[in-house]
Amino acid sequence: MKKFGLFASACAFAMAVSAGGVNAADCVHKIGGIAPLSAPGTVVGGEAMRDAMLIAEKDINAAGGVLGCDVKIVIADSEGLPEKAKAIMEKLITQDGVVAVGGGYHSSVGVAAKDVANARKIPTVFAETWNDTITGDKQKYIFRIAPLSSWASATIWRYALTIDSVKKVAILTENTDYGIPAAKETTKGLEGGGKEVVTFSVDIGTQDYAGIIQRIKASKPDMIITLATGEAGYNFTQQAADAGIGPLDVVFVTGQVSLESKAYWENVPDGNRAFVQRIGLPESGFSARGKAFAKVYKAKTGKKAVESYAMEAYDSVAILAQAINEAKSTDGDAIVKALESITYNGTLGKIFFPYGTGKDPSADGKPDSWWHQWPDVALTMIQYQKEGESSGNATIVYPDVYKTGEPIINK
């Protein structure tokens, strides 16, 4: 009888513990985090975004989580492929049970995944997908904190128009949902300003640019613009430098991946004087949250500077957490309503969405792409002016409002 009593007590204790465990597991809200973690995606960008989203998870939980529960970020690998993007969005929603989704690097991934998220009524805040149609389709559940491709292109071509010595521009673009529209926008802007433009396009993942570089060289450009993601930016820039048309020879805008300074200088030893487009303010102008994030991020990754896409990834998840708290619900419609009226002080600054179901962009004469789009993205052009320089310390040469120094223009 005594043994039976002990056994019964043990069973009761075990049941109580397991019941407690079930309750704790129930009190986790999952948010999806999309990032390219395998080739042909930009793995270097994906890893930065993953690290940033996991820092966001920690910060959110340290601040009390959402609706009194912990947040769990479910990272999903898009591989930079649209078909994979659709599949992982379905998986995140139907198998992992996420209540919202953040992250996203490649435009083609955003273009493909947004339809799935919208059909499943899952609010999604895209972090680094630039293609205009992502918000231009005016889908209820889709938001974006990255710049529009047309804005990003405009920063480059407007800067090019300020350089009088540039008469002919060669554009190297990847043939993707990011590269093709970006090249068209850039060409339109440059031609409007009287510059001659020739565009060369390559497959994503191309390594050897020798042939196309000879062709670019034969076209005798004064300026070269790289609209390619990932290590393509490194390969093209260094191979162009080897052929005598690199950053030390002509005005050269390299890929955004070059903001990862340590990798840039290792992969492009002849890359001094390259221009890079940067999303967000320089580190000296970071918000309090941005500075705090930068400190943790650098300690975690050992990097010298914080990439803009890491900050965007952090904010894409953190803004969703705030929206869920403000909505007091994980219901998709309630989160969308909260996002449309949100003011979130993030690492990139104050984020808000002025246009959506309450006010159409056309009311202010804006194009459809402004729908659920953060309008205040800071876009700058920086130039590496010393070998080994960190992108955080590089000279901001455009626009004037953020300018920290004069550009060095190769004659």
Next chain:
Amino acid sequence: MFWGAILWMVVWGVIGSIAIRRRYLHRDLDTSNANIVGAFVGAGTGPVGVLFLWLRTPVLTVHYIALPAIITMGVFMFVFATSDPNNICVTNGTFVASQVVNGLVIGIIYGFMALGLTLIFSILGIVSFAHGEFYMIGGMLVYYITVVWFPGLNPVLGVLGACIITFSLGAAFERAFLTPMYDGRVARPVEYGILVTFGLAFTLQYFVQAVAGANPVKARRFLDFPRLRLPSDDDPWLLKSSRGSLELFESVTISSPRLTAAVTCILVLIALLYFLHRTWTGKALRAVSLDRDAAAIAGINPDRMNMLAFALGGMIAAMAGALLVQAFSWLPQVGAIPAMRSFVIVVLGGLGSLPGAFIGGIFVGLVEAAGTGCVPDPQKAASYIPAYGMLVLTLTLLLRPTGLLGRRFSSATHGQN
């Protein structure tokens, strides 16, 4: 006009290929070259050449392939130049020269890498799907040896280290996983070989990603050129060099990484040929590739040759990577495209043929350079790079499935005695 001429060539190529093969079959003659000769004669000379072949039915030696191929190429170039006279490949001779040199240089490296794949096939009778990963490991090892573990170490030692490690890795893998193919322990040795090398490929790729991360890395240039201006500083028409590249005749630019890689590949190829033709072990390898049973009767241990071939093949791929890690940004996935290209090259050159692999590599390099340089629309020229190789592969399979220098039947029956 261009597409009309191409259609004419394609139609007569197809007619020639089918008709000449049927004619040779009908006359009970050797048909092994009938398809390719018929296709080239039809495409290059139209009905005149096809009729000549149809009536004469000569013995189709290599000359009957080479001459119509040159004529076809000439006709194609003439049509191209006539229909697009402003094309850069027609108007700019220096550009053409630079593209040809680029194609040759990269083709030599392609061919060298494919050499390893064809060596493995000729001895073991399997296609190694881990070839791209050996290439990747070779580059990663040079990076780690010369940049991370021993910064400043001479890159030659780095390449040597990479070769030793990958040779050992290949030998160990062959002993551990491929021996079941030889003694009947597996019922389907071909499928087993494919699966087990696939497994090795995934393991190596994700192991490197876990250890090295996904940031692109690169070794420093092996050789910085001295600053030269010849014949004079004022007019360096002959040679102008900077740290990373040299320019010949004010037209052809070759980067230091590519040049050092190509020259090393040629030197190693010569050493490899010496090894295969002048040493006992090399002759034993060749004997096994020709006839395993006869080689075994002559006292050669085919199992040991299997190990040597797999280790050597993997090491050759690794060496190609070790030489190119100074030219390209290196990632765990970097081997995928070169591996695919190697498959194309070995099919083109002939499965199991070492000279065929090298010639095939140069051919693919030149085709890619020509496509990238001469396709009129610059937005499409480089986008089609993978397609150029696939076009070559398709044509080879259609016209000469055994490849340029391939044997019709491989004696290597999947490593079995």
